[in-house]
Amino acid sequence: MLGVGLIGAGGVAKNHISAWLKLENATVVAVADADPKRAKEAAAALGITRWTTDYLQLLGWDGVDAVDICTTEATHGRIASDAAGAGKHVLVEKPIATTLEDSDRIILAAHNAGVRLMVAHTYHFYDHSVSAKEVIDSGDIGDPVYVRFSAGGGFWRQDWGGNRISPSDTGGNVVTNGVHATDLCNWWIGARPISVYAQAQNITSSHLEMDDYFMITIKYDSGAIAVVDLSRANVPRSAQWASITILGTDGEITTGGQRDTQFVHNDEGLRTFGLDIQHGFDREIAAFVSCVLDRTTPPVTGEQGRIALEMCLAAEESIRTGEVVAMGADNVS
Ligand SMILES: NC(=O)c1ccc[n+]([C@@H]2O[C@H](COP(=O)([O-])OP(=O)(O)OC[C@H]3O[C@@H](n4cnc5c(N)ncnc54)[C@H](O)[C@@H]3O)[C@@H](O)[C@H]2O)c1
Numbered sequence: 001m002l003g004v005g006l007i008g009a010g011g012v013a014k015n016h017i018s019a020w021l022k023l024e025n026a027t028v029v030a031v032a033d034a035d036p037k038r039a040k041e042a043a044a045a046l047g048i049t050r051w052t053t054d055y056l057q058l059l060g061w062d063g064v065d066a067v068d069i070c071t072t073e074a075t076h077g078r079i080a081s082d083a084a085g086a087g088k089h090v091l092v093e094k095p096i097a098t099t100l101e102d103s104d105r106i107i108l109a110a111h112n113a114g115v116r117l118m119v120a121h122t123y124h125f126y127d128h129s130v131s132a133k134e135v136i137d138s139g140d141i142g143d144p145v146y147v148r149f150s151a152g153g154g155f156w157r158q159d160w161g162g163n164r165i166s167p168s169d170t171g172g173n174v175v176t177n178g179v180h181a182t183d184l185c186n187w188w189i190g191a192r193p194i195s196v197y198a199q200a201q202n203i204t205s206s207h208l209e210m211d212d213y214f215m216i217t218i219k220y221d222s223g224a225i226a227v228v229d230l231s232r233a234n235v236p237r238s239a240q241w242a243s244i245t246i247l248g249t250d251g252e253i254t255t256g257g258q259r260d261t262q263f264v265h266n267d268e269g270l271r272t273f274g275l276d277i278q279h280g281f282d283r284e285i286a287a288f289v290s291c292v293l294d295r296t297t298p299p300v301t302g303e304q305g306r307i308a309l310e311m312c313l314a315a316e317e318s319i320r321t322g323e324v325v326a327m328g329a330d331n332v333s
Contacts, residue, residue: 002026002065002089004020004027004064004065004067004068005032006028006070007069007070007079009035009042015281017042017045019278019282020068023289026285030051030064031050032051033053055079065088065089065292067089068288069083069090071093072170073170074098074168074169076093079092080096080117081105081106084109089117089288091120092106092120093119094120094122094180095309096302098309100309100313103306107306118287118288118302120300121179121180121184121284121305122284123180123183123184132246135253135266136188140266141251142249142251145223145224145225145248145249146224146247147188147226148245149181149226150228152230152240152242153231153234153242174211175309178214178311179308181230185218185226191221191224193219194219194221195219196219196311197216199215199319200215201213203233204233204234212233213231215227215230216312243255250267310327
């Protein structure tokens, strides 16, 4: 039985708690959140009594073999490296961190301690993503040469404010939201991203110091390209849409993404597959437990999380400069 400390008990932690409660080979034994009310409520939801506002205290408690870090993006570097340094296996929410320096700090700490490090890129675990990957790996569409990931939604408040939107807390919109898409493109295409170009604009929230709509073009060393086109500030707020197209040399995959019916279309015809949001979290957390207990490589490694982040940081630079930004030569997807 793997004993887990949950660090961060805000919005996404609710999905994590629901997933942890379904597992028989792991159990959350303690919660830490800087906000005592949140820590206490999360502990109650988990049916446990140990909670604290100091994650360092949690790291010192008996029975904590691993941590699940659901804190704000800019805190990941310090908390994840402290946890790995304390010998805990680490599941850290995406993005791995908000800087490459912090990413390296986490990766090095996990390596030195010999613990598993997995980045919680939940989109990796949704039915449509897994099915698309299975279709690609089966050879049904040939070699992937183009991915278009296009998604919009108004689920971030139109009167944006608070820490969920502050670039200094979250890394900004491109980092915190775009990283889902850059990770998926890398996984599906299976090649090394070599350059990034991006444009952005602030359509609906001019009072904010961040862009609410952006488009990233990615070039891979295989010759493949990907286009990520994303907004979370659509008007009306209730607007939700997503569309993913993966073109291969022998066929294509089309999926409506998170909320709609999914389609796979190739020369054999058309078929559908479905999706449920919680399912991605359930699969992700079960996969983390398996990689720790079975001593296997995590399905999303720290290095993969770092590359997905580097692409978003390159996109931010491209937005600022108007230039194509080259990716580091040491990246391996
Ligand atoms: N996988 C997904 O689909 C998905 C969805 C939403 C959010 N996220 C990610 O999850 C993370 C958290 O997002 P959220 O929406 O839950 O944010 P949130 O603001 O709702 O919750 C963050 C929590 O972290 C706590 N916290 C911050 N610093 C802390 C510290 N030093 N010690 C202890 N607690 C601390 C805050 O008090 C808060 O309760 C982010 O990295 C975000 O990008 C992922």
